[in-house]
Amino acid sequence: MATQPLTDILPDAAVDITDVVCPVTFVKAKVALEELDEGQILSVRMNDGEPVQNVPRSIKEEGHQVLKLIDNGDGTYQLLVRKMGE
Amino acid sequence: MAIDYKALKNGGFMRQIQKDRFSLRLKVVGGHLTSDQLDTITRVSRQYGDGRVHLTSRQGVEIPFIRLEDVETVKEELAAGGVDTGVCGPRVRTVTACQGQAICPSGCIDTYALAVEISDRYFGRQLPHKFKFGVTGCMNNCLKAEENDLGVKGGLAVSWKKDACTLCGVCTKACREGALTQTETEIVLDESRCNHCGRCAKSCPFDAWDGASGYILSFGGTFGNLIAKGEEILPIIRDKETLFRVADAALAFFDAHGRPSERFRVSIDRAGWDTFKEAIRAAYEG
Ligand code: SF4
Ligand code: SF4
Ligand code: SF4
Numbered sequence: 133m134a135t136q137p138l139t140d141i142l143p144d145a146a147v148d149i150t151d152v153v154c155p156v157t158f159v160k161a162k163v164a165l166e167e168l169d170e171g172q173i174l175s176v177r178m179n180d181g182e183p184v185q186n187v188p189r190s191i192k193e194e195g196h197q198v199l200k201l202i203d204n205g206d207g208t209y210q211l212l213v214r215k216m217g218e
Numbered sequence: 219m220a221i222d223y224k225a226l227k228n229g230g231f232m233r234q235i236q237k238d239r240f241s242l243r244l245k246v247v248g249g250h251l252t253s254d255q256l257d258t259i260t261r262v263s264r265q266y267g268d269g270r271v272h273l274t275s276r277q278g279v280e281i282p283f284i285r286l287e288d289v290e291t292v293k294e295e296l297a298a299g300g301v302d303t304g305v306c307g308p309r310v311r312t313v314t315a316c317q318g319q320a321i322c323p324s325g326c327i328d329t330y331a332l333a334v335e336i337s338d339r340y341f342g343r344q345l346p347h348k349f350k351f352g353v354t355g356c357m358n359n360c361l362k363a364e365e366n367d368l369g370v371k372g373g374l375a376v377s378w379k380k381d382a383c384t385l386c387g388v389c390t391k392a393c394r395e396g397a398l399t400q401t402e403t404e405i406v407l408d409e410s411r412c413n414h415c416g417r418c419a420k421s422c423p424f425d426a427w428d429g430a431s432g433y434i435l436s437f438g439g440t441f442g443n444l445i446a447k448g449e450e451i452l453p454i455i456r457d458k459e460t461l462f463r464v465a466d467a468a469l470a471f472f473d474a475h476g477r478p479s480e481r482f483r484v485s486i487d488r489a490g491w492d493t494f495k496e497a498i499r500a501a502y503e504g
Contacts, residue, residue: 185392188423190323198423201386211423 141199141212143175144168149187150179150208157183158190165196168215173199176211184209230303231289234282241272241282242292243304245341248315248333248353249277258299266292276350277314278304305342308479310349310469313337318355318372319431325355326416327372327431332458336370339462345469346476346485350439357415364448367482368468369436370461373414373454374429378405382426389418389427414454432456437468437498438483446483451495452502460502467501 147164149157161176168174178187184201188211192198197214204210223233230243244259251259259279263271268283284292293303304312313336316322318329333353340351353370354361363369389405390398397411398418414434419427432454439448455461468482471494476485486494 180391184388185417185421188388189421192423192425193323200384201388201423203387 141173143212144172146175146177148177149183150177154182154186158187161187161191162194165191165194165213165215170215170217173212173214176213177204178209178211180207180209184211187211188213224307226289227306229293230305231284232280232306236283238286239282240284240286240289241280242267242284243274243306244279244281244296245302245304245312246278247313247337247341248330249317250330251279252300255299255301258296258301261299262292262295262301276312276352278312308345308347310340310343310345310351313341313351313353314361314366315353316355316361318353322355324358324416324420325372326374326414326429327353327355327370327433329353329355329361329372332370335458336465340465340469343469345472346478347481349469349472349482357413357417363434364436364439365441366439366448367437367472368465369439369448371434371436373432373434374416374419375414375432375454375456376407376412376416376419376430377428378407379426379428380404382424384424384426386423388421388423392417392421430456433458433461435461435464437494438486440481440483442481444481444483449491451491451498455502460504463504464498464501467497471497 145168147161149160152160165174178184188198188201191213196216199212199214202210231240232243234241263269263281266284266288267281272280272282274280313333315329315333318327319325320328320330336351350366351368352361352363352366354363355372363371387400390400395411395413397408399406416429419429434450434454435452436448436450440446472482472485475489
């Protein structure tokens with residue numbers, strides 16, 4: 133189950149924010165997004181709990197498009213987000 | 219000339235243990251001061267006080283060590299710099315607020331705007347005893363609404379939008395009240411468990427919740443000599459008109475049932491919570 137690809141969306145880059153805590157979680161994801169071009173897709177791996185309840189929403193509020201949020205089933209989530217322009 | 223301490227106190231001048239020195243209480247609404255006001259306060263404190271200010275437990279500012287003979291001049295200089303003096307005694311005190319929706323991402327209501335409205339309507343109004351309003355933006359309760367005679371807490375009345383939902387599962391985890399369950403096809407909301415915290419709507423990355431702002435009121439809180447937590451007796455209020463109708467009724471009840479120097483809580487306890495609830499219910503229903 134966990135090894136199976138859960139989505140047909142192919143990310144252009146990936147970042148893991150499970151190794152940092154609030155508020156750096158959001159900052160790390162934001163920095164990763166800044167390195168992408170508009171329209172490209174970032175995959176963000178984050179922990180369950182506080183990060184998944186705040187980071188996807190905060191990224192959305194920054195104007196990016198949240199495509200999918202996948203429960204990896206191991207206490208982490210994968211967020212797929214499309215970078216939008218300023 | 220005999221000194222009218224009571225008049226001084228009503229104007230926010232608190233007598234100090236040092237002879238003929240007063241600590242001047244300033245009017246602050248919702249914990250906001252502009253940098254211009256702070257400049258004025260700094261100047262007055264340097265010139266007429268001892269260069270310090272005291273921050274009170276309810277977002278107030280006091281300038282201590284004002285001399286009796288400077289009282290009028292100080293008032294004028296403060297007024298010219300956009301700073302009003304506060305009040306003491308048996309009346310509606312400083313209306314406190316957290317930063318709320320205008321600044322804090324967790325906020326469900328515009329606390330500052332509401333604090334200003336409450337203050338404009340009631341500040342300084344005479345009552346049997348002191349009366350405190352506090353406004354907090356959400357269930358996190360940074361402003362501790364229930365410590366106040368009348369506490370206002372922001373909440374969201376939420377409803378799920380099936381079409382936008384991807385069943386990602388975040389909202390059910392964000393809900394701390396066990397009010398949400400996720401099935402194969404939908405999110406089920408148990409209204410009886412929902413406390414209007416808004417966490418579901420705030421955490422959803424797909425905007426799949428509608429959240430309508432509302433006010434949750436608590437009555438009879440007091441944290442002085444007597445310690446008691448304000449009680450919620452009404453459902454969430456959805457409009458300001460009802461909010462003010464209820465607040466008017468609460469103050470009228472205090473006027474009608476309160477004895478001098480008795481806090482709102484004690485008056486409600488003596489008159490009976492059933493009687494109080496009846497009066498508040500009637501106002502709520504309009
Ligand atoms: S009570 Fe809520 S809105 Fe107010 S400051 Fe705290 S978290 Fe923010
Ligand atoms: S967080 Fe939003 S998208 Fe995810 S299950 Fe809840 S309502 Fe649906
Ligand atoms: S508003 Fe709060 S208590 Fe109500 S369903 Fe949403 S998260 Fe749960």
